[in-house]
Amino acid sequence: MNVWFSKFANPNRFLKVSSVIEPWATRFTFALFGVGLCFSLFISPPDYQQGETVRIMYVHVPSAWMALFCYTVMAICSGSYLIWKHPLASIIGKETAPIGACFTFLALATGSLWGQPMWGTWWVWDARLTSMLVLLFLYLGYIALQEAFDDRVRGSRAAAVIALVGFLNVPIIKFSVDWWNTLHQPASVFKMDGPSIHSSMLTPLFLMALAFKAYYIWLLLVRVRSELVAGKVTRWKQRKVAD
């Protein structure tokens, strides 16, 4: 059932694969941000209603997507850690959490900056905004719980449970704008009858979304590698002391 990915659960094999992917992730991050920012700041047109303010969307929407994506990664890792006890899954989940929390914060902050001129308020307690704030707290709770135990394994296990339970919030965030009336607009890109964003604005949006994804992969690989190396150093020191 988990034969193909057990292969990558071996930390040494992971390090080997990631050393190939990492430089590419770095290159893609810079290239996509370069092109994406050119498109979103200069080439794409202003919106017929919002004018230039629409450009906030090119940071806001990819951040929000990444916030949900990172949480989903974290939940899958937590599930496979609890069920199959893969230590690497635990590390990937743990190293994804702070990145996801930053994306969530970025989505909330840019949304607030857009809301003030467009809606007339920085913040409103509607279903979308509130569930997104809950997501930020789930990330922070996960990070805190991870560190709250002297025994690392117990901390990882408790955090994994929180991540799984909190995963229920992800579909709530996605569908909050359909289930309840909210101030936040409904989905524009991923909906049944196709996107309602003009292609001249969809291009920069997707470029930025890909840039964010490449950036995440780059950051994650660096973080996981340092964690694995730090583990090796600790074990080496312990052996030295024992000798």
Next chain:
Amino acid sequence: MKRKYKRLYFVAIGLVLLGLATGLILNALEENIVLFLSPSQVVETPPPSSKKFRLGGVVERGSIIKGENAQVEFRVSDGTTSILVIYKGILPDLFREKQGVVADGKMVDRIFQADEILAKHDENYMPPEVAETIKKMGQWKGQE
């Protein structure tokens, strides 16, 4: 049964049960989660006159009357019913005819006295030229 599978079923069943519980709770709390009431809801079951609530809908076409001292009057409609709203203050950028709006305030003599107006943005994004073309072709469905 192997312990791995035991854990797998435990996690899967646990998540399904938690999902059901969350669904029931959210369903029961629906009235508190919705941000605003529509004009029809307000007419059908009027909230107590002393209670503040949010009224949401679309600004009716041709209903905006701007008075002195930044006072503004307009009708909020949901297609079947509409309610007159009076407000004094600065309006958000997106406030315009046939555009979604959320007003915070209370009902006084069947008039909604708002002390905050929020504009709702819809899910359509396009450059001004495209909006012009669609309007010219007479296929415009959104607001103006």
